[in-house]
Amino acid sequence: MKTSAEAEYRQYVADRWPRMLRTAYLLTGNHHDAEDLAQVALAKAYTGWERVQRAADPDAYVWRIMINANADRLRRLKVREWLTNRFPERQSADRADRIVDRSLLMEALGRLPARQRAVVVLRFLEDRSESEVAAVLGTGVGTVRSHTARALAGLRRDGAVLGLGPGRGRAAVVNR
Structure with missing residues (x-):
């Protein structure tokens, strides 16, 4: 202009x-x-x-x-509304255990060193490949692998994470 x-x-x-x-x-x-x-x-x-x-x-x-x-x-x-003769509520399972699991996982992640925490979050919670994580963090794939191994070993040793049962869907991060 x-x-x-x-x-x-x-x-x-x-x-x-x-x-x-x-x-x-x-x-x-x-x-x-x-x-x-x-x-x-x-x-x-x-x-x-x-x-x-x-x-x-x-x-x-x-x-x-x-x-x-x-x-x-x-x-x-704008929120769209539809008139119906049925109630929208459906029975659902109690999700309190998921809140507890998330809290335990967040505490355990907080105890990891920053780099290991970043690798675990990017690899398993954001479902990125090792090469994508390496690119994001500006390191090599080998470094990502070693941080992943150390982080998972730390999470396995963490007493709080041991309480997460495989049937509840949260141990997948620890057992990969």
Whole structure:
């Protein structure tokens, strides 16, 4: 954008910001969402500032941008509802044991050295290959293998991890 056009845009924003913010607040009902909405509208106006300047009513053009941006925001937030004669709840198993397992696993991972923890997380929790982990960490595949072996040995020795049963789906990290 040319310097004079940029100066005009800056002046436009300075003059209109309080009014835009007030309108955005009335559209959203939330001060934080209003600031985001006004900023989105002004960012879009900046990218098409030459069109805004050529418009018969630049304020109306920018306000239309803001209203359309708000409609887009609401479309993304909209929760669809379906009327039905059945209840959506289904019986499900108690998942408290998974919370305990996750807590034990997080504590055990926290006791590993940072590099070994990173390798275990990338290899087994993000399901990446050894070469992908090596690329992410900037090391060789052999280093990833040795960190993996040491980390798994440490997890096996960890008393908390021994409580994770294979039938509960969490020991796969330890037994790989």
